[in-house]
Amino acid sequence: MPVKDYIRKRFFPHIWCPGCGHGIVLGGMLGAIEELGLKKKDVVMVSGIGCSSRIVGYVDFHTLHTLHGRALAFATGVKFSRPELNVIVPMGDGDATAIGGNHFIHACRRNINMTAIVMNNRIYGMTGGQFSPLSGPGIYATTAPYSSIDYDFDIVELARGSGATFVARTTVYHVNEVKDYIKKAIQHKGFSVVEILSQCPTYFGRKNKLKDVNEMLEYFKNNTTPVGSQAKKDNPNLIERGIFVQIQKEEYCDKYLNVIEAASKEVKG
């Protein structure tokens, strides 16, 4: 099925600003779903609040647009009741690590079989350009007119430390990697996290003197490197892309099924 058959065309053109990276993530994600040959009725997409979370409005799957930061909690409920469905949770950086930070680490810890996609544009776009936990020091934002002094999270390390069994990172410039990693994340049995660096030309770009969207994409091109490369050893400031964690661990729904079986036996006696 071609990618365009997965979108709700009546809502296009979408609301995202010109040059926003979220549309590229959407394209990559649908490409992954297309290559996996998933049927529309077998995919559930759950999102919270924010520019990135508008993504569920544009896809023709089962979709839930829920509370800010709570998408993973709703998604856990969906997966628990219908474990056969593919649950995908696209989130923004603030949605995932600030408002939903607790849900995020606990979903990682439980290793429930679903895919979290963190679209990291390092700013709160929808509410007017406030800095997020992923902005990092030295970044200008509406709420940091003299630049932010906060250190940022490293999503990869956060997810790894919390127990996620598949963790990958790429950028929207590397659009084939977006598709590839999301595909692998969906196939992975366990909790998978894909961080995708995205651009917000409207707020992040404008506040931080980045000329236009192409300069932001050039930044992704020039400042990232495949994981474990020589370039990273030569220049530690580069951001690594790739699959960082891919391990097998017993999955949460399976474990819960064991509990149900054990409890049923006890009742039957």
Added chain:
Amino acid sequence: MAKKVKEIIVNKEWCKGCGICVHFCPKKVLKLDKSNKAAVTDLDSCIGCKLCELRCPDFAIEVKFLDNEQS
């Protein structure tokens, strides 16, 4: 052998003129027209890499190939 590109369709209704396709086209096949929408200038140079289609945030570009190849 490389697949022959039949046409590049730009959906002007959906294009927002961000210029990503123009900037990153390896063969400079595209430009922004007077109304600030993507337009094809040199179809013969197109190598069919589809990077414009894949990187378009607005689903506004489609690269079509000859020989009934899937677009």
